[in-house]
Amino acid sequence: MRQDKVDTQLDRKSKTAVPAVEKALDVLELLAGSPDGLTMNEIVDALGRTMGELYRVVVFLADRGYLQQNVETSRYALTLKLFELSHTHDPTERLIAAGLPMLERIAAGTRQSCHLGVLNRTNVLVLASVQSPLPAGYSVRTGALFPVEQTSSGHVILAFSSAETQKRYIGRLPKGDRDATKARLERIRLNGFEDTPSTMIYGVRNLCVPVLDTRGVTAAITSGFIEQHDVAASADAVLATIRLTALELSRSLGFRPETSPFEAALSL
Numbered sequence: 001m002r003q004d005k006v007d008t009q010l011d012r013k014s015k016t017a018v019p020a021v022e023k024a025l026d027v028l029e030l031l032a033g034s035p036d037g038l039t040m041n042e043i044v045d046a047l048g049r050t051m052g053e054l055y056r057v058v059v060f061l062a063d064r065g066y067l068q069q070n071v072e073t074s075r076y077a078l079t080l081k082l083f084e085l086s087h088t089h090d091p092t093e094r095l096i097a098a099g100l101p102m103l104e105r106i107a108a109g110t111r112q113s114c115h116l117g118v119l120n121r122t123n124v125l126v127l128a129s130v131q132s133p134l135p136a137g138y139s140v141r142t143g144a145l146f147p148v149e150q151t152s153s154g155h156v157i158l159a160f161s162s163a164e165t166q167k168r169y170i171g172r173l174p175k176g177d178r179d180a181t182k183a184r185l186e187r188i189r190l191n192g193f194e195d196t197p198s199t200m201i202y203g204v205r206n207l208c209v210p211v212l213d214t215r216g217v218t219a220a221i222t223s224g225f226i227e228q229h230d231v232a233a234s235a236d237a238v239l240a241t242i243r244l245t246a247l248e249l250s251r252s253l254g255f256r257p258e259t260s261p262f263e264a265a266l267s268l
Contacts, residue, residue, distance in 0.1 A: 023049070023057045028066065028078070037075030092118075095219060096128050098252045099211070102245045103130040106223065110241055111232040113139035114223040116211070117153035120145065122172075124154045127219070138204055138224045149173070152194045152208035153220040155181075159188035160210045160217035160262060192262070195239060198224065207239045209246040212262065213253035221246050 026047050031038065040058060044051050058076060061067045067076045099116045106114045107130040115129035123145045131139040148154030148169070158166055166185060170178050188194045198204035204224045211219040221242050225235050233241070247257070 020057065023047075023054060024061060027054065027058060027061060028082070031067065031076065031078050034077070037070060037073070037077030039074050040076070043076065091213075091218075092127065095211075095253070099219070099221075099249050100128045100130070102249055103128055103221070106130070106221075106238075106241055106245055107132055109232070110223070110238045111228075111230075112223045112225050112238055113137055114221060114242065115140045115142075115153075116219055116221055117151070117157075118219045119148070119154065119157050122148055124148055124151045124157075134228065134230070137228070138201060138226050140222075140224065146200075149177075149181075150199055151222075152196060152198075152206035153222050155184060156188055156194050156208045156210050156220045156222075157217050159185040159194075160212065162216075189262075193239060193243060195235070203227070205235055207235065207242055209239075209242045210262075211246050211253070212250045212255040212260070214255065218253065221249070 026049075027043060030043060030046055038046065040051070040055065043058060044054055047054065058067065062069055062076065065079055065081045068079050069076050095116070095118075103114050103116060106112070111132050111134055113130060113132045116127045117124045118127055119125075124147075126140050126142055126144045126146075129140050129142045129144075131137065146154075148158070158169055166182075170181055173181055192209070194206065194208045196206050198206050201224070204226055206222055207225050208220050208222040210217050211221060223238055223242055225238055251257075
């Protein structure tokens with residue numbers, strides 16, 4: 001078969017398949033905001049489409065177990081199937097699986113170590129860490145726990161957390177530390193990153209950027225930058241690399257910058 005004929009057939013299929021997917025997603029998103037369910041007529045009216053466009057889509061989604069119709073009210077509502085699918089893969093495992101190759105790329109390109117940290121109550125847990133390829137350097141052990149107040153990762157995650165989460169954290173601090181911490185979180189949120197000397201290791205400069213998913217901030221990527229004679233990149237270049245990588249990782253987790261209140265802070 002000629003290639004141009006194959007391309008024409010594929011193009012024809014894509015033009016008919018994509019609208020069907022779009023309509024199915026429209027139905028699912030509509031019903032996600034309608035806990036009591038909607039009748040077929042209500043779905044048609046809400047989406048501004050015809051019965052002919054949506055009837056088979058709704059019936060198909062019900063047949064596949066995504067929707068359930070109440071026999072008494074004729075209303076369609078979401079089942080738990082989407083919830084079950086979303087929990088097929090542990091979110092932490094997904095974060096590590098997506099993030100580790102990116103950390104390896106950062107380390108190889110910048111010749112600096114880097115790690116991925118998450119909040120674990122009042123600590124930061126290092127989920128993954130990649131050492132610098134240089135013979136000597138500084139790195140953080142995978143699985144290590146650090147008190148939030150000693151880390152850039154913890155403060156960066158908190159800076160992009162809810163106001164209530166920040167309030168609880170600041171409320172546990174000594175009164176003399178609260179104003180400085182509040183200002184630090186505001187500065188991080190405004191800048192979209194933190195660039196500060198390590199409070200634990202002299203000579204290490206923490207470069208830290210948030211990672212976000214569909215729910216909000218989920219982790220932080222940090223590089224413990226140290227000056228060496230044969231470094232491949234400056235601190236500013238390393239920070240730029242980390243910011244780009246964090247945005248790439250965030251996108252892979254479902255984060256959409258164009259709909260986020262953090263778009264301005266996270267843009268380069």
